[in-house]
Amino acid sequence: xxxxxxxxxxxxxxxxxxxxxxxxxxxxxxxxxxxxxxxxxxxxxxxxxxxxxxxxxxxxxxxxxxxxxxxxxxxxxxxxxxxxxxxxxxxxxxxxx
Amino acid sequence: xxxxxxxxxxxxxxxxxxxxxxxxxxxxxxxxxxxxxxxxxxxxxxxxxxxxxxxxxxxxxxxxxxxxxxxxxxxxxxxxxxxxxxxxxxxxxxxxxxxxxxxxxxxxxxxxxxxxxxxxxxxxxxxxxxxxxxxxxxxxxxxxxxxxxxxxxxxxxxxxxxxxxxxxxxxxxxxxxxxxxxxxxxxxxxxxxxxxxxxxxxxxxxxxxxxxxxxxxxxxxxxxxxxxxxxxxxxxxxxxxxxxxxxxxxxxxxxxxxxxxxxxxxxxxxxxxxxxxxxxxxxxxxxxxxxxxxxxxxxxxxxxxxxxxxxxxxxxxxxxxxxxxxxxxxxxxxxxxxxxxxxxxxxxxxxxxxxxxxxxxxxxxxxxxxxxxxxxxxxxxxxxxxxxxxxxxxxxxxxxxxxxxxxxxxxxxxxxxxxxxxxxxxxxxxxxxxxxxxxxxxxxxxxxxxxxxxxxxxxxxxxxxxxxxxxxxxxxxxxxxxxxxxxxxxxxxxxxxxxxxxxxxxxxxxxxxxxxxxxxxxxxxxxxxxxxxxxxxxxxxxxxxxxxxxxxxxx
Amino acid sequence: xxxxxxxxxxxxxxxxxxxxxxxxxxxxxxxxxxxxxxxxxxxxxxxxxxxxxxxxxxxxxxxxxxxxxxxxxxxxxxxxxxxxxxxxxxxxxxxxxxxxxxxxxxxxxxxxxxxxxxxxxxxxxxxxxxxxxxxxxxxxxxxxxxxxxxxxxxxxxxxxxxxxxxxxxxxxxxxxxxxxxxxxxxxxxxxxxxxxxxxxxxxxxxxxxxxxxxxxxxxxxxxxxxxxxxxxxxxxxxxx
Numbered sequence: 001x002x003x004x005x006x007x008x009x010x011x012x013x014x015x016x017x018x019x020x021x022x023x024x025x026x027x028x029x030x031x032x033x034x035x036x037x038x039x040x041x042x043x044x045x046x047x048x049x050x051x052x053x054x055x056x057x058x059x060x061x062x063x064x065x066x067x068x069x070x071x072x073x074x075x076x077x078x079x080x081x082x083x084x085x086x087x088x089x090x091x092x093x094x095x096x097x
Numbered sequence: 098x099x100x101x102x103x104x105x106x107x108x109x110x111x112x113x114x115x116x117x118x119x120x121x122x123x124x125x126x127x128x129x130x131x132x133x134x135x136x137x138x139x140x141x142x143x144x145x146x147x148x149x150x151x152x153x154x155x156x157x158x159x160x161x162x163x164x165x166x167x168x169x170x171x172x173x174x175x176x177x178x179x180x181x182x183x184x185x186x187x188x189x190x191x192x193x194x195x196x197x198x199x200x201x202x203x204x205x206x207x208x209x210x211x212x213x214x215x216x217x218x219x220x221x222x223x224x225x226x227x228x229x230x231x232x233x234x235x236x237x238x239x240x241x242x243x244x245x246x247x248x249x250x251x252x253x254x255x256x257x258x259x260x261x262x263x264x265x266x267x268x269x270x271x272x273x274x275x276x277x278x279x280x281x282x283x284x285x286x287x288x289x290x291x292x293x294x295x296x297x298x299x300x301x302x303x304x305x306x307x308x309x310x311x312x313x314x315x316x317x318x319x320x321x322x323x324x325x326x327x328x329x330x331x332x333x334x335x336x337x338x339x340x341x342x343x344x345x346x347x348x349x350x351x352x353x354x355x356x357x358x359x360x361x362x363x364x365x366x367x368x369x370x371x372x373x374x375x376x377x378x379x380x381x382x383x384x385x386x387x388x389x390x391x392x393x394x395x396x397x398x399x400x401x402x403x404x405x406x407x408x409x410x411x412x413x414x415x416x417x418x419x420x421x422x423x424x425x426x427x428x429x430x431x432x433x434x435x436x437x438x439x440x441x442x443x444x445x446x447x448x449x450x451x452x453x454x455x456x457x458x459x460x461x462x463x464x465x466x467x468x469x470x471x472x473x474x475x476x477x478x479x480x481x482x483x484x485x486x487x488x489x490x491x492x493x494x495x496x497x498x499x500x501x502x503x504x505x506x507x508x509x510x511x512x513x514x515x516x517x518x519x520x521x522x523x524x525x526x527x528x529x530x531x532x533x534x535x536x537x538x539x540x541x542x543x544x545x546x547x548x549x550x551x552x553x554x555x556x557x558x559x560x561x562x563x564x565x566x567x568x569x570x571x572x573x574x575x576x577x578x579x580x581x582x583x584x585x586x587x588x589x590x591x592x593x594x595x596x597x598x599x600x601x602x603x604x605x606x607x608x609x610x611x612x613x614x615x616x617x618x619x620x621x622x623x624x625x626x627x628x629x630x631x632x633x634x635x636x637x638x639x640x641x642x643x644x645x646x647x648x649x650x651x652x
Numbered sequence: 653x654x655x656x657x658x659x660x661x662x663x664x665x666x667x668x669x670x671x672x673x674x675x676x677x678x679x680x681x682x683x684x685x686x687x688x689x690x691x692x693x694x695x696x697x698x699x700x701x702x703x704x705x706x707x708x709x710x711x712x713x714x715x716x717x718x719x720x721x722x723x724x725x726x727x728x729x730x731x732x733x734x735x736x737x738x739x740x741x742x743x744x745x746x747x748x749x750x751x752x753x754x755x756x757x758x759x760x761x762x763x764x765x766x767x768x769x770x771x772x773x774x775x776x777x778x779x780x781x782x783x784x785x786x787x788x789x790x791x792x793x794x795x796x797x798x799x800x801x802x803x804x805x806x807x808x809x810x811x812x813x814x815x816x817x818x819x820x821x822x823x824x825x826x827x828x829x830x831x832x833x834x835x836x837x838x839x840x841x842x843x844x845x846x847x848x849x850x851x852x853x854x855x856x857x858x859x860x861x862x863x864x865x866x867x868x869x870x871x872x873x874x875x876x877x878x879x880x881x882x883x884x885x886x887x888x889x890x891x892x
Contacts, residue, residue: 005750005753005754006746006750008747008750011743011746011747011750012743014743015739015740015742015743018739018742019736019739022732022735022736022739022880025880025881025885026728026732026885029881029884029885029888029889030888030889031889032889032890033889038889042881042882042885043881045881046877046878046880046881046882049877050874050877050878053742053870053873053874053877054870054874056746057742057743057745057746057866057870057873058866058867058870058871059863063687066284066688067687067688067691070688070691070692070695071691071694071695073312073695074312074694074695074698074699075698077312077399077695077698077699077702078698078699078702078705080399080400081316081352081699081702081703081706082702082705082706082709084400084402084403084415084418084419085345085348085352085706085710086709086710087412087414087415087418088344088348088403088406088411088412088415089412089710089713090412091412091413091414091415092410092411092412093412094410207675208674208675209675210675211675211685211689212685212689213675273693273696276692277689277692277693277696278689280688280692281685281688281689281692282685284685284688285681285684285685285688286675286676286681286685311692311695311696311699312695312696312699313699314696315696315697315699315700315702315703316699316700316702316703318700319700319701319703319704320703323703323704323707323826326822326826329795330792330793330794330795330822331793331794332792332793332818332819332822333793333815333818333819333822334707334711334819334822334823339815339818339819340711340714340715340813340815340816340819341711341819342710345707345710349703349706349707352703617675622677
């Protein structure tokens with residue numbers, strides 16, 4: 001499956017990117033952005049960082065489609081849990097969000 | 098030698114998985130999936146018996162309208178424990194852990210599952226969970242209903258909630274490991290030539306079941322943990338007084354527990370596909386539709402859990418979405434029923450014991466499924482929720498559906514598993530007894546429920562008594578019906594006629610090796626060049642007596 | 653059924669390899685199965701944490717001020733250091749896999765040992781943080797009966813209710829606690845891999861166990877990548 005050997009410099013670059021992302025997260029967390037932007041920015045950075053780890057450290061970039069489908073399905077299923085549960089909470093007229 | 102000769106003169110001792118080694122250690126430390134399947138068979142039967150005892154107390158109490166046999170608090174414990182044992186320790190593992198463990202490697206031509214030691218571990222985890230749960234029963238029991246609804250379970254119940262929850266939590270890992278093993282095995286260990294669309298439908302349904310196990314069980318795990326911590330530390334995640342929402346528990350609980358019912362029924366549907374095809378000696382009508390419908394049921398099954406929350410305080414708009422999705426999930430199930438029926442048409446049908454169970458499944462599952470549609474209808478559900486209509490609905494699926502498939506499969510593969518034939522006359526008699534007993538037990542409950550009899554009460558208004566008397570009478574017949582196979586199956590292991598490798602001359606891979614099989618399943622790795630249900634052309638059959646036989650080619 | 657079912661010849665099995673388990677035909681199949689197995693297991697972990705993320709999302713939406721107040725009381729410095737430590741450990745783990753693949757045994761052992769060390773550091777810092785919470789009486793409910801939860805030390809933003817602050821800490825402990833449990837298991841796994849690496853069991857022709865342990869470790873890192881902003885950075889911007 002991953003007979004492909006990822007070169008060290010790729011790992012190094014990803015690591016540096018993750019460090020930058022971490023610094024960015026902290027910086028952005030201290031700024032007061034309008035509306036829900038703080039959450040959006042924080043989550044976006046987290047998703048990008050996680051994606052880098054998944055693709056390069058976990059070799060999904062070099063793996064079969066089956067692995068990709070498996071990982072994507074897990075995210076999708078978590079999405080189902082969130083979406084349908086919140087369909088309840090967002091449309092209640094009591095205990096409102 | 099005629100194929101229907103179901104016995105042969107005793108052969109000289111042949112080495113198979115049962116007799117290759119003896120002794121307790123060789124069983125308790127086995128890595129052979131077939132032996133592990135038998136370990137599960139024993140434990141599952143034990144738990145079924147315990148769950149059945151609780152059912153007996155329920156039915157005895159409900160013979161009379163007054164709550165005179167058990168106090169209400171005791172009755173609460175009895176139905177709770179009946180539910181917990183039957184759902185988590187019998188139905189969910191039943192077919193996958195016994196028939197699945199035994200047959201999945203054989204049907205795909207592999208020597209074992211992908212992770213044999215994890216397979217054994219899953220049995221030990223299951224036993225540990227069972228022991229912890231039995232401890233909770235003996236220590237004083239649990240009275241929250243198998244559904245553990247908050248805030249009663251977290252705040253007000255004085256019973257052993259945490260212990261029972263822990264037992265279920267532990268056994269969940271057994272489920273996860275079984276599902277993991279099946280998925281990896283089916284993906285990576287199919288014999289040469291065994292393409293996805295040559296797989297028996299039993300494999301497709303176990304694959305779909307494994308998907309549900311993997312995706313759903315972790316959520317019940319975290320839910321039980323949150324429940325336990327809330328109960329111990331009184332935090333408030335489900336407590337309205339502290340800002341929590343008790344309905345959140347229900348969302349998390351049913352996110353797993355609805356797909357769980359598909360864990361119970363999908364394997365049974367796989368068995369029925371095998372039985373219908375093989376006992377009509379005909380390829381399943383619409384094989385790929387049936388295969389994909391298993392996947393569709395697994396996926397759609399995750400989208401409907403809110404139909405258990407219609408009257409809980411869930412918003413009515415979410416209720417409408419869940420209602421619509423619950424109608425949708427019936428479609429793939431219906432596709433299966435249509436295809437099975439079409440398979441029977443112009444098939445060469447024989448009515449051995451397994452076929453009786455399969456036919457019973459089709460009828461009972463249809464009734465259970467149809468009443469499910471009634472319940473998916475928001476307005477009807479508001480009327481019958483928490484009545485015996487619900488109880489009857491799910492027992493039609495779980496007993497008339499899952500259990501019938503389990504018994505049918507057990508009988509069908511019994512020659513392969515044990516190397517012996519059971520007496521088919523007794524088999525058919527008990528199948529009939531179970532069918533009659535089952536319907537007598539649960540059909541009156543539909544009526545009682547619709548007329549308003551609530552569930553989970555030990556006393557009821559006198560006008561419902563007739564339904565309860567019929568139900569209890571049926572339950573006694575059902576109990577006898579269950580007892581008979583328990584006796585003759587065990588009897589057959591010692592005194593049954595020795596089975597041929599392929600007693601009914603069938604094309605499945607599992608029938609191409611000896612009964613019982615050797616430890617490594619096949620002497621040589623099979624290479625598959627035929628489709629899933631490829632029966633000999635009809636010209637080769639001749640009618641002899643009541644059964645159709647085929648001339649056997651000397652292989 | 654006219655054809656015989658077995659055209660009997662074996663696949664060419666890798667009898668040579670000591671690590672081949674008998675029910676697999678060859679090493680390639682074993683490797684594929686093992687990797688797939690770990691990925692399927694990680695799916696279950698995603699769903700497991702997903703339930704807690706759901707509870708977090710719900711209650712954060714309901715009680716934003718209380719959650720922000722509680723979050724601000726967490727030690728951001730320690731949380732940030734831990735994030736760097738864990739990401740670094742993911743890097744060293746990836747390097748361990750690389751070293752095994754190319755046969756550099758010394759680097760492999762050093763990388764695994766570093767990963768182990770960094771993991772232990774993370775847990776150590778977590779322990780310090782938990783101890784601080786204990787000192788500040790912020791352990792929820794009556795888990796520590798001698799120090800019941802007391803939100804008086806937390807600076808409350810307008811509209812924040814103390815019992816919702818307790819809810820935040822409950823979720824904080826549940827999520828970071830579960831994460832820590834997974835880290836402990838991960839450290840155990842890496843210790844075993846390190847032990848066998850020192851014995852020379854893994855190399856370019858057999859490195860799958862190292863890779864598969866790496867998958868688990870990276871997953872634990874990913875959970876923290878989400879936990880850090882969601883728990884520590886909720887309301888910092890409101891504190892100005």
